[in-house]
Amino acid sequence: xxxxxxxRYSRQILLPGFDEDKQQSLLDAHxxxxxxxxxxxxVAMYLAAAGVGKLTLVDFDHVDLSNLQRQVIHRTxxxxxxxxxxxxxxxxxxxxxxxxxxxxxxxxxxxxxxxxENADLLVDATDNFASRFMINRACFNTRTPLVSGAAIRMExxxxxxxxxxxxxxxxxxLYDEEGEENTSCSENGVMSPMVGIIGSIQAMEAIKxxxxxxxxxxxxxxxxxxxxxxxxxMNFKKSPDCPVCGQSESDK
Numbered sequence: 001x002x003x004x005x006x007x008r009y010s011r012q013i014l015l016p017g018f019d020e021d022k023q024q025s026l027l028d029a030h031x032x033x034x035x036x037x038x039x040x041x042x043v044a045m046y047l048a049a050a051g052v053g054k055l056t057l058v059d060f061d062h063v064d065l066s067n068l069q070r071q072v073i074h075r076t077x078x079x080x081x082x083x084x085x086x087x088x089x090x091x092x093x094x095x096x097x098x099x100x101x102x103x104x105x106x107x108x109x110x111x112x113x114x115x116x117e118n119a120d121l122l123v124d125a126t127d128n129f130a131s132r133f134m135i136n137r138a139c140f141n142t143r144t145p146l147v148s149g150a151a152i153r154m155e156x157x158x159x160x161x162x163x164x165x166x167x168x169x170x171x172x173x174l175y176d177e178e179g180e181e182n183t184s185c186s187e188n189g190v191m192s193p194m195v196g197i198i199g200s201i202q203a204m205e206a207i208k209x210x211x212x213x214x215x216x217x218x219x220x221x222x223x224x225x226x227x228x229x230x231x232x233x234m235n236f237k238k239s240p241d242c243p244v245c246g247q248s249e250s251d252k
Contacts, residue, residue: 001027005097009051022211023051029210030054032119034112034135036083037061038195039149039202040125041073046203047123048091048098052210055091056101056115059083070192109138116142121209123202124148129175136171139163140244145209146171149202154191154227156198160205160217168218169238170245177243194226 001024006013009023029052033040036059044055063071063078063086071083078086084102091100107115112135116122122144124135132148139146139161146161148171161170201222208214221234240246 005051008095012050018211018213022213025211026051026207027053029120030056030118031206031210032056032058032115032122033125034058034122034131035125035127036071036073036087037067037125037127038070038190039127039151039199040087040123041071042196042199043123043125043203043206044087044091045073045094046200047206048095048100050203050207051095052098052206054099054101056103056119057084057087058103058105058107058115059087060104060106070190070195072196109134112138113142116144119144121145121147121206123206125199125202129177132171133175133177136161137244140170147202147205147209149198151195151198152188152190154194154225156194156224156226158198158201158205158217158222159220160209162209162216162218165218166245167238169236170242172244173239173242173246174221174236191226194224197224197226 001020012018013020013023031047031052033044033055036044036057047055061083063074063081063083065079067074068076073090074086082104084104088100088102091098116138122135122139124132124146126132140163143163145163149158150156162168205216209216219235221236223232223234238245
């Protein structure tokens with residue numbers, strides 16, 4: 001690190017147990033962020049500000065006026081611009097040292113798995129179950145750690161799936177792919193700070209995972225109810241019947 005980087009990241013380096021080597025781990029890291037909406041906004045900004053060296057931004061949507069209530073990485077001037085380009089511009093303003101790669105398309109699982117070959121971690125900031133299940137399969141197949149989050153109305157949740165450890169559970173262990181109905185913010189609403197809270201926790205978990213700092217939410221589901229400020233952490237285990245991670249390699 002040069003002197004300017006030491007100054008930029010000095011407040012992190014001062015933390016007990018978080019030294020220059022851990023900061024260098026962030027600078028060397030490559031994180032793929034799926035979704036640059038309400039959750040992806042704080043994720044991308046905090047990871048860029050914290051010094052994650054390369055961010056691959058994936059989204060196929062454009063900025064709309066209705067997004068600006070909660071998708072804080074975008075600006076009024078960004079309306080009608082692709083979300084990945086808008087997010088990349090904000091990241092450059094926050095930290096010009098960060099490399100951002102924009103992918104303005106909907107990815108198939110095979111395409112995502114190819115991208116994950118060069119990524120250290122994926123943050124799932126999408127807003128529908130179909131994408132989450134696909135991302136979970138891709139990360140499991142490539143053994144890429146996954147930080148998953150969701151938020152709607154006044155509620156949110158976060159979990160971490162470290163697929164480097166094959167004994168841990170996956171997202172499919174939590175939810176039945178056939179039984180979950182998609183709910184969207186456009187239909188149900190969401191409070192602006194709620195996505196900021198959940199996205200910030202996702203960013204924190206990503207940083208901890210990349211630097212082996214602290215304990216991550218692996219095998220745990222953090223559930224937040226902002227209406228009553230009720231926070232719970234539920235433990236869960238790998239399901240032996242899970243069609244993604246419960247099978248042996250010979251069964252696949």
